[in-house]
Amino acid sequence: MTPEERFTFDLEGYLVVKGVLDRDEVDTLNALADDVWPGDYAESGLRRTSRVSMWGPAALALVDHPRALPYMVELLGPKVRVDHDYCIFMHKGGKAGRLHGGPTMQGGVPGDHWYKCHDGTIRNGLTVFTYCLSDAGPGDGGFGCIPGSHKSNYIASIPDEVRTYGRHPHYVRQVEVEVGDVIIFTEALIHGTMEWTAEHERRSLLYKYSPGHSSWSETYYNAAEYPDATEQQCRMMAPPSVGNRPDTVEASA
Numbered sequence: 673m674t675p676e677e678r679f680t681f682d683l684e685g686y687l688v689v690k691g692v693l694d695r696d697e698v699d700t701l702n703a704l705a706d707d708v709w710p711g712d713y714a715e716s717g718l719r720r721t722s723r724v725s726m727w728g729p730a731a732l733a734l735v736d737h738p739r740a741l742p743y744m745v746e747l748l749g750p751k752v753r754v755d756h757d758y759c760i761f762m763h764k765g766g767k768a769g770r771l772h773g774g775p776t777m778q779g780g781v782p783g784d785h786w787y788k789c790h791d792g793t794i795r796n797g798l799t800v801f802t803y804c805l806s807d808a809g810p811g812d813g814g815f816g817c818i819p820g821s822h823k824s825n826y827i828a829s830i831p832d833e834v835r836t837y838g839r840h841p842h843y844v845r846q847v848e849v850e851v852g853d854v855i856i857f858t859e860a861l862i863h864g865t866m867e868w869t870a871e872h873e874r875r876s877l878l879y880k881y882s883p884g885h886s887s888w889s890e891t892y893y894n895a896a897e898y899p900d901a902t903e904q905q906c907r908m909m910a911p912p913s914v915g916n917r918p919d920t921v922e923a924s925a
């Protein structure tokens with residue numbers, strides 16, 4: 673990460689990395705989605721499915737995309753593991769849930785999401801890498817958050833009408849992205865899905881990571897289900913552990 677990226681992530685709890693995917697990668701992923709997961713939108717205007725990493729080689733490659741991997745290691749540590757993955761596709765008018773997440777306690781309930789920075793080292797619990805297959809311009813909706821809330825001490829004071837998007841105070845931000853960008857955010861950030869208002873479809877692929885010792889998901893990957901996974905991807909898919917876990921990225925000799 674550049675010093676400015678580190679500053680921004682520490683300040684706001686998320687980061688947009690521009691142009692991680694090139695046009696070919698985006699086209700391939702879109703074609704895979706159309707092929708493997710065609711289907712109609714329900715009335716909600718929202719489609720979600722998990723394990724998009726199984727769609728094919730281009731989707732598996734996102735587990736440790738070379739442009740994203742250095743951010744994973746820096747934000748989650750050398751033993752970073754992939755926790756779970758899914759996608760969010762939306763049509764105009766699509767809605768999903770409310771602002772959620774947040775540091776440590778979510779409205780009085782332990783949430784087990786966390787962000788720390790100590791002596792220049794950043795560490796996070798569950799952290800998301802969202803590969804954007806569509807633009808989200810001003811007012812389009814999609815990913816929204818309360819920048820800086822990963823360090824807030826008053827999240828229980830966020831009014832319910834704000835969490836449910838009934839009111840849009842200045843401290844809630846819809847994050848603008850272009851095709852190929854990646855949004856990285858800690859789940860310790862208050863975040864959610866804002867109503868999609870654009871004419872074009874929203875397509876986002878979300879890959880979530882945990883430090884080597886922990887898991888958010890109740891189920892783990894089974895590398896045997898990914899015969900084409902590389903050794904590095906298999907290391908990332910291993911169940912959580914600390915003792916003797918090799919580093920995700922092998923030290924070069």
Ligand SMILES: O=C(O)CCC(=O)C(=O)O
Nearest residue numbers: 760800814815863864865
């Ligand atoms: O990208 C989005 O729409 C928000 C995703 C979300 O809420 C989450 O990952 O928990």
